[in-house]
Amino acid sequence: MRIFIFFILVSFQCFSQTDTLTVTKQDQEFLSVDHFWGKDSFKYIYSSKNNTLYKTGNQQKFQYKNVGLGAIYNVDLLNPLELTLFYKNFNTVVKLDNNLNEIISINFTQLSNFKNIAFATTSIEQHLWIFNSDTQQLELFNYNTKKSKVIGQPIQEDVIDMKSDYNFCWLLSTKFIYKFNIYGALLQRIPFTGGKGLSINNENVLVSSESGIFYFQKNSENTFILNLSNNFGGDIFLTNDSLYIYAGDFLTHYKLQTPKKQ
Template sequence: MLVLPGLSFAQDTTAVVAHVLDTITPLKADRFIGVDSYNNLYYLKGRALFKAGNNQSIQFSDLRLGDISSVDLINPLKITVFYAETNTALILDNTLNEITRINFNESEPFRNVSHARTASDRRLWIFNTDLQRLELFDYQNNTVDSNFTPQPDIALAIAGDFNTCWVLTETYLYHYNQYGSLLSKQENKAISDIFLFNEKLFSIQNNKLFIKLEKNPQWELLKNLPQGSNQFYLKGGNLYLYRPDLISIYKLNLPKS
């Protein structure tokens, strides 16, 4: 197990520059979620999730569940929609029809869950606030596949893929693998949110967008972006950035691994 000591998050490092590629059709949304391989746009408006593309739009909503807390598009055939207010996660197919409903109020044992993200075909990364820990939850069998060490702080955000998961708290940023091992633990000085796209970790710090490059302990500022840009998605090397009423597409000059 590798645990890194507290690392400073430099605000004046060499920047990664974003180059404007295009601005696409205006979009009126409460929150931009992302883009799939067919260039369909996903966004929230009111209590509904929308999928728009090819001059048509479909939507999903269940008003009984409250506001949508998060939507995970890592697998667009099995989209994870989480409702923190009612402690419930839904799995939707690519036409936004419900496949599975996971009501953590009815699970054995009962779980209070603050965050839920896609982990694999039948598993979710969830943060259990009763035990103050990350769990890899098999929702088909109602079992926890990996045990993680409890944390002293609540999770502000989690970001994961099929193999690893990052957990952000007020004091630290933790990185775990699917087997329950802690890969790193870094001091959090300014991060307010985290996102993971295509194995690239992004953070919001002081209303600016940063990226963590491979084998580099420091965060790199993304330059040439509008101020206060915090609704975005990375797909195919392109950064889709949402500002009120429009989406701009940028190309990032990321160094080769």
């Protein structure tokens, strides 16, 4: 596995055999929130403050708050027309439409086959990826039938974060990055320690850690470390060729030219 180091101060190319990468700072804006969750293709920013979810942009502002469920643990923007919110303290998932109106609420404590879940994200239609903390296993959950399909074997170490698209799910543990598909196959297990969070786009993986932000390219063994000075301590979001980092009340947008393949 090769590791390349890039500095954000200037844009430059790596003169390796086949791979190139350019990282440039685009802009920065003030944003005083508790969490930055991401930015969609329609340029709306999703953030939360005081347990309220905000969607702002295009001279519009939407908000959603569920007093009974408390703190928002995660917001999945995979489908901006149907967001997935996870309230870990109350073992509950809420689906919202693009105006942040509630579509459905799933309380896993009230199911006949009770589950304690640590993570929940969007999957294929009428399904969620969930990580069952009782069994330490990933599941594909149909929220209409309330039935689950177990994905893979139990994870032996602690799981720190989970992100997904419709067909694949990634788990960040204290030792590895796992990639599963909806058919139950473990596709990858990459050794990695010290990770804090994941961001996924087009099967490319971004991992934040105390030592920096790492980029794992789809179908490649190359790993790129982005040296971003003191900017890697906050929330990260990867979408296409844009990297957003929220830290210290500032949202910074970087342009990321992904490595070229031969």
